[in-house]
Amino acid sequence: MSQPTVSRALRGSKSVSAATRANIERIARELNYTVDKNASSLRSQRTHTLALLFFEDPTPDESMINPFFLSMLGSITRQCALRGYDLLISFQQMHNDWHVAYQDSHRSDGIILLGYGDYQTYRAKLEHLVEMDTKFVRWGSVSDDGIGLTVGSDNVGAGRQAGDHLIEIGRRSIAFLGDASDHAPEFQDRYTGLCEAMRAAGLAPDPALQRDAVSSEESGYAAARALLAAGKPFDAIFAASDLIAIGAMRALGEAGLHMPRDVAIIGFDDIPAAGLTSPTLTTVMQDMKGAGELLVDALLRRIDGQPAERRVLPTRLIERQSTAV
Amino acid sequence: MSQPTVSRALRGSKSVSAATRANIERIARELNYTVDKNASSLRSQRTHTLALLFFEDPTPDESMINPFFLSMLGSITRQCALRGYDLLISFQQMHNDWHVAYQDSHRSDGIILLGYGDYQTYRAKLEHLVEMDTKFVRWGSVSDDGIGLTVGSDNVGAGRQAGDHLIEIGRRSIAFLGDASDHAPEFQDRYTGLCEAMRAAGLAPDPALQRDAVSSEESGYAAARALLAAGKPFDAIFAASDLIAIGAMRALGEAGLHMPRDVAIIGFDDIPAAGLTSPTLTTVMQDMKGAGELLVDALLRRIDGQPAERRVLPTRLIERQSTAV
DNA sequence: CGCCATAGGGTATACGTATACGCATATTAT
DNA sequence: ATAATATGCGTATACGTATACCCTATGGCG
Structure with missing residues (x-):
């Protein structure tokens, strides 16, 4: 022996x-x-380890993590375990050199990228990864920018879902809270979907009813206040994330508006808190479980040299009181 | 060269x-x-990697993770990065052989153990780890059971904090929702603290006002219903976790009780949802940031052969509407 | 009965680094 | 001035595995 x-x-x-x-x-x-x-690993040059790189724009409290991505962690780790892979984790601020750190040092066979943040600033780093022939997948907008392999929710479809629902309950002037520029492709997609739904119903989206916001309660609060201050009437809000929606609800409440009577509101993500607000928040749920599975699966296919294409996950509308007329 | x-x-x-x-x-x-x-790593026999083992009793949805521990992840990863360590992550169900998997295969220099769950069933595995001279720390009750190195909140002190506050606003009959057996040492400690506070104020803790509950909304709801059904009057509840508290609030609300007038309520953990319930929930906040730092620090000391003792973190009472008389 | 294919397993070696050791040259003590 | 030390770096080797290659039995086939 x-x-x-x-x-x-x-x-x-x-x-x-x-x-x-x-x-x-x-x-x-x-x-x-x-x-x-x-x-x-040294001998075979295969680590059987995936690296999860989590990046965000720097936050005041650096130890905070976007709860949305945290909820994906469960299915990712689970899927890794099922496939016999370990998961190496790292939460980076954008400015670091994460794009070289992991692959070159043979710590992992591939990288999963998660994170919101300014898309433009890390686009160059993605291209660098492609150049080095590093295997990676990322979560994000699935609209084709040609860089690497992407898994994401059908954000345009989700926006349409939300718009259809609001129109169905009789709303005509729908505001959108969320960055609609190409700095945040996912939010942009959601807005696009909303506009499509409105046009399909013969309504004209009003650019004045769109306000930029990043995914935080404070930002949502500020955006809603600005919207109210502008004086332009609206009877519904589609917020690009639940946190934005919750902030907006606070602003609307302070302004004496009743939800959903005066303003119906829909969020995005279905975070646990969405069921606890008053009124409880209608929202678009993403398939986090499927997300983790597809991310890992796509990455492993890529590592094994198999064909792997972009994957789109359907979303589901969770109806609660904030749109119950 | x-x-x-x-x-x-x-x-x-x-x-x-x-x-x-x-x-x-x-x-x-x-x-x-x-x-x-x-x-x-092969040559030096040092991986500069820590393993984070997250275990829980099996849940219906296996990809769910206790949000409380997730929130510790940020500071742990950050602290690892600062100290030059990678973090290997794994969410295991209790029944697996996590106690041998990581150390022996030289994947990591040490292990951080996080998780609620039945303490008794994994005690044997902890002892196995000690036998193998595996370096590890765990988060949990700091009451001395002699197994390995523990970092945790001052749960007894926290229970006293909660009790003192409730007594201060004039409550005399304080119920406790949470497992008070030694299957859940942390909950037990919190109950101990509450009893100490009551006795110090000349009140006698009533065992009939303690109901077992695990950390979930459903369990809290059921426990509160059982408590109400028993008919024994009470004017305050100290719940061993926010999830339990939120479930209890639902039961109290359905019973037509007003909070805090009829029943004041305090939770534990300060999860994001605690600020969104109505009334907003007074709760005991744990120092998650410090927790991650101390865990990593203690483990690294242990790995380096330096003396490392148990560490206790202070807690902070966050007063909100549910105890605002 | 001789031939070849095949299964099963042993031998030798390479993966890329860290460390014990040795050997110069430079530096200081005497 | 000579011996004693320190500094800076090269040589040789070991870490534990995976893999290319080789060798031995065994069985099938003509």
Whole structure:
């Protein structure tokens, strides 16, 4: 029973007899022996590890993490475990050199990128990754920018869903809170979907009813206040995230407006808090479980040299009191 | 410039001259060269990686993760980064053999254990870890059970804080929702603190006003219903977690009770949703940021063979409407 | 009965780094 | 001035595995 035979047996090579393998496995168990991951990776140049890089624009409290992405973590780790991969995790601020750190040092076979943040500033880094032939997937807008492999929700469809629902309950003047520029492609897509729904119903989207906001309660509050101050009437709000929606609800409440009577409101993400606001918040739920699975699956296909295309996940409208007329 | 010199230079050894080091670093940058982590770990037997093992009792939806621990993730990853360590992550169900998987295969230098769950069932595994001389820290009750190194909130003190506050606003019959058995040492500690506060104020804790509950809204709802059904009067509730508290609030609301007039209520954890309930929920906040830092710090000390003792973190009472008389 | 294919497993080696050791040259003590 | 030390770096080797290659039995086939 030489060392290579043990190596072959434990990795399930077919060139070792069943009897020998059983024997080796028994002895390994007795000795509490496990294969040294470092030696194995060094020799085979495969780490069986994926790196999860989480980046955001710097926040005041640097230890805060967007809860939306955290909720994806469960299915990602689970999927990694099922596929026999470890997960290396790192929460980076955008300015770091995450784009070289992981692949070159042979820590991982591929990278999963999660994060909102200014899309333009990290586009160059993505291109660098492509150049180095680093395997990666990212979560984000699925509209084709040609860089790498993307998995994301059908944001345009989701925007249409939200718009259709608001129109269905009789709303005509629908405001949108969220950055609609190409700095935030996902928010932009949601706005696009809303506009499509409105046009399909014969309504004209009013640019004056769109206000930029990043995904935070404060930003949503500020955006809603600005919208109210502008004086332009509206009877519904589609917020690009639940946090924005919650901030907006606070502003509307302070302004003495009743929801949903005066203003119906829809959020995005279905964070746990959405069921606890008053009124409870109608929102668009993303398939986080499927997201993790598709991300890992797409990345592993890419690592194995199999064809892997963009994947789009459907969303689901969760109707609650904030649109219950 | 031999290979060992490069190795020495890049790791900051003092036995290489400043000029040579600068030169080597420049060339490394030009060539996009980084040290191979696997080879380095293999040779030095140090991975510079910590493993985060997250375990829970199996839940219906296996991809769900306790948001409380997720919020610790930020400061843990950050602290790891600051100390030059990678973080390997794994969410395990209790029944797996996590207690052997990581250390033996040389994936990490040490383990951080997070998780609620039945304490008794994993006690044996902890002892196994100690036997194997595996370096680990865990988050939990700091009451001394002698197994390994623990970092945790001052749960007894927190219970006293909550009790004192409720007594201060004139409550005399304080119920406790949360498992008070030694299956959940942290909840037990919180109950102990509450009882201490009551006794200090000349009140006698009534065992009939304690109801078991695990940390979920459903469980809190059920516990509060049971409490109401028992008919024993009470004017305050201290819930062992915010989720329990939120469930209890739903039960109280359905019973037509007004909070805080009829029943004041305090939760635990200060999850984001606590500020969104109506009434907003008074709660005990744990120092999650400090927690991550202390966990990592304690583990690294242990790995380096330095003395490392148990660490206790203070908590802070966040007063909101649910106790505002 | 001789031939070849095949299964099963051993031998030798390479992966890229860290470290013990040795050897110059430079520096200080005597 | 000579011996004693320190500094800076090269040589040789080991970490534990995976893989290319080789060798031995065994069985099938003519």
